Structure formats: structure tokens, C-alpha cells
Amino acid sequence: MNGYVEAGYVVVLGTLGTYGVALAARERVARRRLGTASSAAPTGTSAKADFPAQAGEASAVEHRAVEETEPGSGP
Amino acid sequence: MLRDAVLVAGKDLRIEIRSRVGLNQIGPFAIAVLLLFGLALGPDRRVLAPASAGLFWVAVLLSTLLAVQRSYAIESADAARDGLRLSGLDPAGIFLGKASAVAAQLLVLEAGLTVGVTLLYGAHLSGALVLVAACAAGTLGLAAVGTLYGVVASGLRTRETLLPLLFLPVVAPVLLAATKAWDAALAGTPSHAGGWLDVLVVFAVLYIAIGTVAFGPLLEDG
Amino acid sequence: MSTPARVLPQDRPAALRVLGATALVGVVATVWLGLFVTPPDQFMGNLVRLLYIHPPMAWVAFLAYGVATLASLLYLWPRTRAEHFDRLAGASAEVGVVFTGLTLVSGSIWGRPTWGAWWVWDPLLTTTALLFVLYLGYLALRRVPGEFHVRARRSAMAALIAFVDVPIVYFSVEWWRSLHQAPTVLNPTTHKTYVHGSMFWTLLLGFVSFTLVYIWLMAHRYRLARLQDLEDVEGLEVALEERRAEGDAG
Numbered sequence: 001m002n003g004y005v006e007a008g009y010v011v012v013l014g015t016l017g018t019y020g021v022a023l024a025a026r027e028r029v030a031r032r033r034l035g036t037a038s039s040a041a042p043t044g045t046s047a048k049a050d051f052p053a054q055a056g057e058a059s060a061v062e063h064r065a066v067e068e069t070e071p072g073s074g075p
Numbered sequence: 076m077l078r079d080a081v082l083v084a085g086k087d088l089r090i091e092i093r094s095r096v097g098l099n100q101i102g103p104f105a106i107a108v109l110l111l112f113g114l115a116l117g118p119d120r121r122v123l124a125p126a127s128a129g130l131f132w133v134a135v136l137l138s139t140l141l142a143v144q145r146s147y148a149i150e151s152a153d154a155a156r157d158g159l160r161l162s163g164l165d166p167a168g169i170f171l172g173k174a175s176a177v178a179a180q181l182l183v184l185e186a187g188l189t190v191g192v193t194l195l196y197g198a199h200l201s202g203a204l205v206l207v208a209a210c211a212a213g214t215l216g217l218a219a220v221g222t223l224y225g226v227v228a229s230g231l232r233t234r235e236t237l238l239p240l241l242f243l244p245v246v247a248p249v250l251l252a253a254t255k256a257w258d259a260a261l262a263g264t265p266s267h268a269g270g271w272l273d274v275l276v277v278f279a280v281l282y283i284a285i286g287t288v289a290f291g292p293l294l295e296d297g
Numbered sequence: 298m299s300t301p302a303r304v305l306p307q308d309r310p311a312a313l314r315v316l317g318a319t320a321l322v323g324v325v326a327t328v329w330l331g332l333f334v335t336p337p338d339q340f341m342g343n344l345v346r347l348l349y350i351h352p353p354m355a356w357v358a359f360l361a362y363g364v365a366t367l368a369s370l371l372y373l374w375p376r377t378r379a380e381h382f383d384r385l386a387g388a389s390a391e392v393g394v395v396f397t398g399l400t401l402v403s404g405s406i407w408g409r410p411t412w413g414a415w416w417v418w419d420p421l422l423t424t425t426a427l428l429f430v431l432y433l434g435y436l437a438l439r440r441v442p443g444e445f446h447v448r449a450r451r452s453a454m455a456a457l458i459a460f461v462d463v464p465i466v467y468f469s470v471e472w473w474r475s476l477h478q479a480p481t482v483l484n485p486t487t488h489k490t491y492v493h494g495s496m497f498w499t500l501l502l503g504f505v506s507f508t509l510v511y512i513w514l515m516a517h518r519y520r521l522a523r524l525q526d527l528e529d530v531e532g533l534e535v536a537l538e539e540r541r542a543e544g545d546a547g
Contacts, residue, residue, distance in 0.1 A: 005346045015398070034524060227438070241438065245459060247427050248462070248469040282461075
């Protein structure tokens with residue numbers, strides 16, 4: 001064989017592998033940060049905890065909008 | 076819708092005539108680009124003259140970026156954009172108005188650039204009808220895409236760098252088709268330009284149509 | 298209640314793991330068949346082995362852009378508007394850009410010994426290069442921070458504006474080239490007609506395997522986007538809590 005074929009395979013497989021590993025790693029980091037953030041965050045002190053757990057992200061976003069418009073939450 | 080378009084176009088053009096930013100900045104910029112091309116390719120007219128169509132259109136493309144940025148810069152001061160949004164004007168009309176104001180300025184600029192390529196590059200003008208038709212259709216397409224991406228990018232912090240990145244790849248067909256039409260005309264075979272003019276017309280119609288539909292929601296978002 | 302109001306995406310669901318393993322096995326098999334089992338071509342010799350990776354890259358790139366466009370349309374359509382379509386569009390476009398880059402690089406590596414140049418202004422290649430920058434612009438626009446739905450709608454529209462351009466670009470570039478030179482240069486793609494036997498099956502396996510790789514990558518990119526969105530919301534809530542605590546103390 002000649003160098004071109006090997007180079008092509010190495011570049012393609014190497015890039016895809018690196019991208020995949022990077023994605024998995026970033027996902028793990030994000031998950032860990034979310035996990036620690038939720039345990040460190042004060043829980044049970046606000047209305048947020050009253051949402052059922054399975055309400056999921058949609059309600060979280062709605063909830064965020066509510067809090068943003070809530071008077072007196074600013075400095 | 077058309078009345079709103081005339082209103083907005085009149086407003087934008089009046090601002091341009093009074094502020095003379097187009098005349099004092101975009102025009103000289105285009106001339107500078109022409110001079111730089113000349114320096115890059117060397118003084119040989121046998122090189123420059125055949126390339127003049129392409130160089131002309133690249134200069135137009137770059138100037139379009141400036142014209143579009145200017146078109147939205149005048150809306151960013153004093154929250155004029157909110158005024159525009161709340162004016163009750165038809166968004167499609169606003170789009171058509173802003174796009175035609177940009178197109179009008181570009182057409183003036185193109186007239187100047189035509190003189191420029193004739194003088195500097197020794198381009199031999201011929202097939203005037205094709206030249207004018209390509210300018211008209213190409214400029215409408217450029218102005219439509221520019222205005223559309225202008226509103227997408229306006230209000231974002233990175234708009235100056237984002238707009239060229241979004242705009243230039245999309246208008247690649249305009250550069251290609253307009254250059255080919257001009258090449259045909261300048262080479263004295265304007266009949267070869269027919270298909271390329273069609274490409275320019277299709278592009279312009281398509282993006283004007285998209286703009287009239289999509290401009291409203293995009294203006295709301297900014 | 299101490300459980301926060303959110304559901305993290307499941308940590309590596311079984312389906313995704315099976316998909317990933319299948320994709321990996323498929324790619325390994327493709328590489329093995331492509332490099333060692335299939336015969337060299339009578340014209341191109343061993344260079345033909347690039348056939349098993351280059352066209353699948355291009356296919357996945359176009360598939361990814363198709364998915365991104367479809368997801369953008371579904372997001373813009375009021376009846377089907379949902380956050381996951383925006384994330385799907387973003388994830389698919391990003392993976393598409395990676396595969397487009399690989400299409401260009403592998404095509405270039407193939408072109409050097411075949412055409413004698415790293416780059417020729419072949420219509421398909423030129424269109425692919427323009428697509429690459431077109432979608433890099435789209436990804437840059439997506440990265441501009443902002444309120445979720447504003448950003449999502451803006452991105453979806455930009456995706457459609459860009460996608461409409463693709464056929465015009467392809468048509469005009471092809472026409473532009475065909476006027477310049479006879480399109481009968483030694484073109485790797487014309488060799489597809491001579492693909493037969495083990496070559497055909499290897500190529501087919503390549504297409505399937507890399508499509509699976511695309512789905513796996515996109516799924517993970519999607520999950521990452523979801524986690525990041527959750528993080529944004531959560532960060533805001535934490536900040537609000539802190540503000541409120543300050544307010545109580547002061």
C-alpha cells in the first residue's frame with residue numbers, strides 16, 4: 001500500500017474517535033457538575049422543590065420564567 | 076405592504092443622503108479594494124482585464140456587507156429598532172424597504188465601480204444590456220440575503236464577525252453567476268449570459284420571498 | 298422535598314451502548330475488509346481502498362444536514378415546536394460539520410495521487426467546501442448566548458436560509474465547471490460502476506457502520522446539549538437563591 005490510504009484511514013478514524021471521546025467526556029463532566037450543583041444548592045427552601053420530579057425540563061423552563069418576573073427577587 | 080416598503084426605503088435613503096456614510100466610507104472602501112486587487116495581481120492589463128468581472132463582483136460583495144451593517148447600525152441608535160417593531164408597519168414591508176434601500180445604494184456604487192474597472196483594469200465594456208441586467212438581478216439577491224442575515228445578526232454582540240461568515244457562503248452563487256454573465260458580456264458574447272441571468276433572477280426571487288415571510292419573526296426576536 | 302425538579306438524562310442507557318458497540322464492530326469490520334480483504338483495483342491499485350471511507354463520510358454529512366433541516370422545520374412549525382427539535386438540529390449540524398470536514402480531507406488525500414493535486418474544483422467537492430463554511434456559520438450563530446426560544450427560532454431560520462442555498466450552489470458550481478473543462482477527468486466516483494463482489498459488500502457495510510456512528514455521536518451531542526441547558530437553568534436558580542439569601546441577611 002502507499003501512505004495515502006493509511007493517512008486517509010488514520011485521519012478519519014482518529015478524528016471520529018477523538019470527537020466521540022470528547023463528547024462522552026464533556027457529557028460526564030456536565031453530569032458531575034449538575035450532580036454536585038444540585039446537592040450543594042439549597043433545596044426545599046423555594047417553590048422549585050414542589051414541582052413533581054417527572055415534570056422535567058419544560059416545567060423547569062416555565063418555572064424560570066416565573067421566577068424572572070417575580071417582583072422583589074432582584075437586588 | 077408596498078406602501079410600508081416605500082416608507083422604510085425612503086427613510087433609510089434619506090438618512091444615507093444626509094449622513095453621507097455611504098458616499099464617504101463605502102464608496103472609498105470599494106475603490107481601495109479595486110486598488111488592492113490591482114496590486115495583488117500586478118500591473119499587467121492582460122491579467123487584470125480578463126479578471127475584472129470577478130474582481131468587480133468581489134468588491135460589490137464586500138461593499139454589501141458594509142451597506143447591510145450600516146443599514147442596521149442606523150436602527151440600533153436610540154432604540155430605533157424597537158420603534159420600527161412597534162410602528163405597526165408590515166414586517167414584509169420593512170424587509171422590502173430596507174432591502175431596496177441597500178440595493179439602491181449598491182447600484183450607485185456599482186456604477187462607480189464599473190468606471191473603476193474600466194479605468195484601472197482596462198476592461199472593455201460591451202453588452203450593456205447584460206451588464207445592467209446582471210447588476211439589477213444580482214444586487215437584488217445580495218440585498219435580500221444581506222437584509223435577512225442582517226436582522227439575524229443585529230443585536231448580537233458578535234454581529235460584526237458573524238454577518239460575513241453567514242452572508243458570504245450563501246451568496247457564492249451570485250458571485251459565480253454575475254461574474255459569468257459579466258464575463259460573457261465583456262467578451263462580446265452577451266448571448267452566453269442568458270442562463271446565468273436566470274440563476275441570478277431565481278436567487279433574487281427566492282430570497283426576497285423568504286425574506287418577506289421570515290423577516291417578521293426575526294425582527295420580533297431581536 | 299429534597300429531590301430537585303429535574304430529570305437527568307439516564308447515564309448511558311443500554312440502547313445507546315448497544316448502538317455504540319454495533320457501530321464500533323461495523324467500523325472495525327469495514328476497516329479490516331477495506332484494507333486487507335478486498336482486492337486492489339485494476340486502475341487505481343490500493344488507492345481504491347479509500348472508497349470504503351470517503352463516500353460514506355459524504356453520505357453521512359448530507360444525511361446530517363438533512364436531519365438538521367428537518368428538525369429546524371419541525372421546530373418552526375407551531376404544532377410540532379419542541380425544545381428537542383432545536384437540540385436535534387444543533388447536534389446533527391455539528392456532527393455533520395465533522396463529517397463534512399472528513400469528506401474534504403479524505404477526498405483531498407484521495408485526490409492527490411489520483412488527480413495529482415490536493416484540490417480540484419470538482420462541483421461536488423466545491424459544493425461540499427461551501428457547505429462546510431455555511432454550516433460553520435450556523436454553528437457560530439447557535440453559540441451566541443440568549444434566551445432559549447429566541448436562539449432556537451433564530452437558528453432554525455438561519456438553517457433554512459442556508460439549506461435553500463444548497464441546490465443553487467450545487468447547480469451553479471456544476472454548470473460553472475462543465476463550461477470550463479470536459480468533466481471526464483479520472484474521478485474516483487466514476488469507479489463506483491466497477492464496484493462488485495466483496496468491494497460492494499464492504500462499501501455497503503461502510504455506509505451502514507458510519508451511519509450508526511453518526512447516530513451514536515448525534516445522540517451523545519444531543520444529551521450534552523440537554524445537560525448544558527439544564528445547567529443554565531440550574532445556574533440561574535442557584536444565583537437566584539444566593540441573591541435571596543443575601544436579601545434575607547441584609
